[in-house]
Amino acid sequence: MPKQPLLQFTGKSIYCAVADVHIDPWIPVGRAIITHAHSDHARWGSRHYLAHKDSEPILRLRLGQDIDLQTVQYGEKFMINGVKFSLHPAGHIIGSAQVRVEYQGEVWVASGDYKLEDDHFATPFEPVKCNVFITESTFGLPIYKWQPQQQVMSEIDDWWALNRADGKASVLMGYSLGKMQRILKNIQLQDPVIYAHGAIYTVNERLREAGFDLPELTLVTRETDRKLFKGALVLAPPSADGTTWIRKFAPYSVGYCSGWMALRGAKNRRAVDQGFVLSDHVDWPDLNRAVKETGAEKVYVTHGYTSIYARWLNENGIEAAEVNTMYGNEDENEEEETVQDAAAGQDAYQEHKQALDGAINADKEGFEL
Numbered sequence: 386m387p388k389q390p391l392l393q394f395t396g397k398s399i400y401c402a403v404a405d406v407h408i409d410p411w412i413p414v415g416r417a418i419i420t421h422a423h424s425d426h427a428r429w430g431s432r433h434y435l436a437h438k439d440s441e442p443i444l445r446l447r448l449g450q451d452i453d454l455q456t457v458q459y460g461e462k463f464m465i466n467g468v469k470f471s472l473h474p475a476g477h478i479i480g481s482a483q484v485r486v487e488y489q490g491e492v493w494v495a496s497g498d499y500k501l502e503d504d505h506f507a508t509p510f511e512p513v514k515c516n517v518f519i520t521e522s523t524f525g526l527p528i529y530k531w532q533p534q535q536q537v538m539s540e541i542d543d544w545w546a547l548n549r550a551d552g553k554a555s556v557l558m559g560y561s562l563g564k565m566q567r568i569l570k571n572i573q574l575q576d577p578v579i580y581a582h583g584a585i586y587t588v589n590e591r592l593r594e595a596g597f598d599l600p601e602l603t604l605v606t607r608e609t610d611r612k613l614f615k616g617a618l619v620l621a622p623p624s625a626d627g628t629t630w631i632r633k634f635a636p637y638s639v640g641y642c643s644g645w646m647a648l649r650g651a652k653n654r655r656a657v658d659q660g661f662v663l664s665d666h667v668d669w670p671d672l673n674r675a676v677k678e679t680g681a682e683k684v685y686v687t688h689g690y691t692s693i694y695a696r697w698l699n700e701n702g703i704e705a706a707e708v709n710t711m712y713g714n715e716d717e718n719e720e721e722e723t724v725q726d727a728a729a730g731q732d733a734y735q736e737h738k739q740a741l742d743g744a745i746n747a748d749k750e751g752f753e754l
Contacts (some may be wrong), residue, residue: 391486392493392519394685394708399495399519401486402469407431407727408484408495411711418470420497421445421481425712437472439508440480442595443588460509475499476510477593477665478563483515494679497521498712500664501671502534504567506597512678520676521712522689523666524644525697531668537661538571544640544659545575549616558626558657561585563665565620566592568642569600580605580619582630587697590609605633626657639740644668651731676703688713691722 393400398410398417413430420426422436422443424461429448436444438456439519445452457463459482460472472482477498484495494515528571531537541557548555559565561584569579569589579604581589591603603609605619614634623629626639644664666689667675676684676698686695686706691707698705 391488391491392495396708399687401468401709403488404465404470404486406465406468406470409497409712411732413429416465418472418484419444419594420475420484420495421478422471423498426497437480437482438733439597439713440482441590443480446587446591448711459511474508474511476501476503476507479566479597480643482505482515485515491516493519494681495676498523498666499675500667501675504530504534504665505570506566506599507563509736510675512675514680515584516681517683517684517685518676518679519687520672521666522672522691522694523674523713524664525667525686525690525694527669527670529644529647529648530670531664532662534571534663536660537663538568538573541568541642542575544638544661545572545618548634548638549575549697551569552615552636554614554619555640556621556625556634556637557640557642558621558623559589559663560665561622564642564663565589567665568600568620573576575598578603578613578617580609580614580617582621582625584622585620586623607631619751622693 389402391401393402393559397412397414398407400407406416406418407422408418409426410417411428413530414430416433417431419436422440424447427444427448432453434454436454436456440459441454441456444454454520459470459472459474462469467488469487469670471485472685474486475483476482480498481499483499486493492515494513496519498521499510501510534575545555556632557568559568565585581604581659583604586602586604586658589599593599593601602620609634619634621631625635638658640659640661642663644662646660646662650700662681682704684703686705686707687710695705695707735746
């Protein structure tokens with residue numbers, strides 16, 4: 386009888402049968418280990434949750450104050466039915482974690498979502514040695530290569546300064562959890578008052594209440610004097626795009642922060658004035674680097690360009706397979722970004738389809754085996 390895999394991909398989650406524990410389940414279960422608080426990985430309804438302590442404020446905000454939640458530190462070991470677990474930094478957003486699972490000398494790591502560049506807010510990613518690595522591939526094509534973070538932040542600073550000089554509000558869009566905290570920690574604050582949509586204000590205040598070092602934001606309300614928006618920076622989620630809410634800032638310029646802005650058609654598709662290529666996921670070189678540093682003999686690819694990246698790994702000497710999960714829509718309240726930009730990603734795939742074989746075979750950057 387063949388040996389049962391330590392972790393299995395079921396119709397519910399990434400499941401450890403020996404411990405009877407689910408990792409990032411997408412339906413209610415008994416015991417759930419959560420890699421991070423984005424809504425495609427942290428869903429309501431499970432009886433018991435376990436996550437890193439820095440995820441607690443947002444998990445309780447989104448799943449309910451009264452959820453049964455146990456928290457641990459990075460590197461803290463805990464046993465469930467003889468299986469050894471620990472959480473390790475993923476660098477994706479605040480509290481994001483890779484789940485290390487060890488049983489009878491075999492080690493698997495479920496990464497959730499991750500990035501390697503230090504954003505000065507989330508604990509930076511740490512590679513974890515393992516036999517089997519479960520990875521995302523949101524930007525798993527050779528066309529995705531990010532510029533250094535500070536270069537992008539300088540572009541945002543310059544855009545805001547130009548708009549201030551022109552008497553325009555700068556409406557900057559991005560995910561309320563992760564992207565906005567990263568921006569606030571790295572841009573030059575040209576004005577002590579930063580305005581925010583309710584979705585971003587709520588997340589920011591919950592983190593500040595929990596003791597995290599973030600600037601105070603000013604909530605935009607119906608009563609806010611519109612004259613105050615002249616030259617100001619206004620933070621907004623993708624869902625605010627095209628709504629009546631945004632019209633109150635006129636005259637304004639719209640900037641949009643996303644890895645999808647690297648695509649030729651994404652900026653036009655969203656009709657924004659300025660696109661900033663900023664992602665909380667690994668790009669192509671860092672994806673390969675992360676996989677290599679685990680030393681894994683086998684890799685499972687859960688979401689993104691799964692078939693392409695699994696093929697790349699197989700052709701470069703690492704056994705790999707794609708698996709079907711429900712991950713990928715980072716925040717269902719901001720799902721519009723995922724829908725539109727996934728379409729842009731599909732366009733990019735079609736644009737590069739003929740050259741893809743050559744790119745996969747030729748682009749060895751970060752993957753010298």
